[in-house]
Amino acid sequence: MSRFVPLLGFVLLVALFGFGIWWNTGHDQHEIVSPLINKPAPAFSLPVLGDETQHVSKQQLLGKPYFLNVFGSWCIECVHEHPVLSEQVKNLGLPLVGFNYKDDPKDAAAWLTEHGNPFDRVIVDRDGRAGIDFGVYGAPETFLIDGKGVIRYKHVGPITPEVVEKEFRPALAALAKEGG
């Protein structure tokens, strides 16, 4: 019996390493799971792109769930996700708020003219301070914020059609269920 002990040890090691490989290929290792999920979004009041005298605050957006998409004209992946944002995400029927992150407003406006503007409104976080409160560490990132101002879901990196189907839709379905 005891001669099987080394074999057993070997099998256990194989299982451990196999699990490690499976685990690391199954999720994005660079994604930090946000501690803000299911917590109230941070308060913000940020100028509107194109008219900096106007501000949009968290309070003003309460009442209806919306997507908050962090983007910048300097961000290459944002160009890649742009068509998905303009079609698949837009078709989900929620307001789409653009969060222009660490960008020159002029460049942002030019970028939106060039690629098309899928956003219902765009707010400007020029120096990235509001971004820190949201736990943003790059672009693109997308938040789903519910009518009570709670962050329900976050996606880091470019949105793909697959992400919309597998993550956005279920997150929305969960919201709709709650709403009755």
Place this chain on the structure above:
Amino acid sequence: MRRLAMLAALCLLPLLAFAQAIQPLPFRDRAEELRFQHLSAELRCPMCQNETLADSNAPIAHDLRRQIFEMMQAGKSDAEIKAYLVDRYSSFVLYKPPVEPQTWLLWFGPLLVLAAGGIVVAVQVRRRSRQAPPVAAIDTEDDW
């Protein structure tokens, strides 16, 4: 003479690299600067995840260093600054993770493995000493 002066100036040029930190911040004194360096070296940059906030040149590392600096100026303690970052970026930003139920395996796992190995060895030793008669150890060439 003039050439010599030029040469001397050229030789001093590389020293500029020491003077130019990634991001020069207006520290009040040397102690504050050391505290800042110590703290930012303990924190991980969320963007390039194998770099500390002190080393990284990612935009977010820039912003977070500025944030840490401002919080230090506002009189916040190291613990408060860490808590601020953990609230937003999770305990992932700490190079030394806290001891909490989620990280017990990380902290005590090696001990567990060591203990398991120790038990296996102890059991084997006991069993063998019981099986083998004390004097039978003469013809044990091929029997380990």
